[in-house]
Amino acid sequence: GQQLNQSPQSMFIQEGEDVSMNCTSSSIFNTWLWYKQDPGEGPVLLIALYKAGELTSNGRLTAQFGITRKDSFLNISASIPSDVGIYFCAGQPRSSNTGKLIFGQGTTLQVKP
Amino acid sequence: NAGVMQNPRHLVRRRGQEARLRCSPVKGHSHVYWYRQLPEEGLKFMVYLQKENIIDESGMPKERFSAEFPKEGPSILRIQQVVRGDSAAYFCASSIEITNNEQFFGPGTRLTVL
Numbered sequence: 001g002q003q004l005n006q007s008p009q010s011m012f013i014q015e016g017e018d019v020s021m022n023c024t025s026s027s028i029f030n031t032w033l034w035y036k037q038d039p040g041e042g043p044v045l046l047i048a049l050y051k052a053g054e055l056t057s058n059g060r061l062t063a064q065f066g067i068t069r070k071d072s073f074l075n076i077s078a079s080i081p082s083d084v085g086i087y088f089c090a091g092q093p094r095s096s097n098t099g100k101l102i103f104g105q106g107t108t109l110q111v112k113p
Numbered sequence: 114n115a116g117v118m119q120n121p122r123h124l125v126r127r128r129g130q131e132a133r134l135r136c137s138p139v140k141g142h143s144h145v146y147w148y149r150q151l152p153e154e155g156l157k158f159m160v161y162l163q164k165e166n167i168i169d170e171s172g173m174p175k176e177r178f179s180a181e182f183p184k185e186g187p188s189i190l191r192i193q194q195v196v197r198g199d200s201a202a203y204f205c206a207s208s209i210e211i212t213n214n215e216q217f218f219g220p221g222t223r224l225t226v227l
Contacts, residue, residue, distance in 0.1 A: 004155075006155075031214050033214075033215070033216070035218075040220075040223075041220055041221070042117075042119075042204050042218035042219050042220045042221050043156070043204070043218045044218070045215060045216070045217060045218075048215050088155055088156070090156075092214050096169075098161050098168050098169035099144060099146070099161055099169075099208065099214045099216075100146065100158040100161055100169055100171075100172070101146070101148075101156075101158060101214070101216060102158070103148075103155035103156045103157070104155055105154065105155050106154075106155050
């Protein structure tokens with residue numbers, strides 16, 4: 001079945017540094033979404049991408065939908081302590097017409113003040 | 114504007130009991146999804162419902178699990194005769210359409226089976 005490989009699994013960075021994480025798949029996706037999850041809470045939608053090659057920003061966050069439609073990356077610039085959390089990529093496979101999302105395994109981000 | 118609401122937030126059951134998880138989608142959203150998350154893992158799709166209809170239950174275990182989204186009231190995920198392996202966080206999400214599929218998640222129900 002469809003799988004999303006998300007990397008890195010975890011990151012420990014200094015406040016102010018930039019961060020990059022990505023997701024890849026062997027299948028084509030119609031939609032890529034990036035979420036952030038804090039402990040004990042549900043995922044919060046950060047950025048949604050709908051077209052191959054699309055580059056979208058949300059404040060210090062930038063994400064791109066890969067040209068091949070099999071990958072996406074998320075960048076966070078000038079990290080701050082509140083960026084700490086688990087970041088998930090999620091995609092809607094082209095083969096699915098029901099809207100279900102496939103999630104990556106998550107990237108745990110820790111920021112040292 | 115209220116987001117997706119789930120209750121209870123925490124649920125403890127003994128093996129063999131029933132668990133009922135409730136989800137109220139964002140007002141105006143008619144598409145509801147249920148996902149399960151085990152510790153240290155991503156979310157796994159279980160079922161997709163649209164008012165009164167189950168559209169895709171490909172991620173739902175064949176036995177003991179059922180879901181509904183009645184015309185009036187919240188969506189319910191029901192787990193009968195719970196086992197320890199059912200312990201997980203269960204999240205509900207809703208969207209206004211499935212074309213541009215922005216799904217908004219609730220806070221989850223954390224089920225613990227003793």
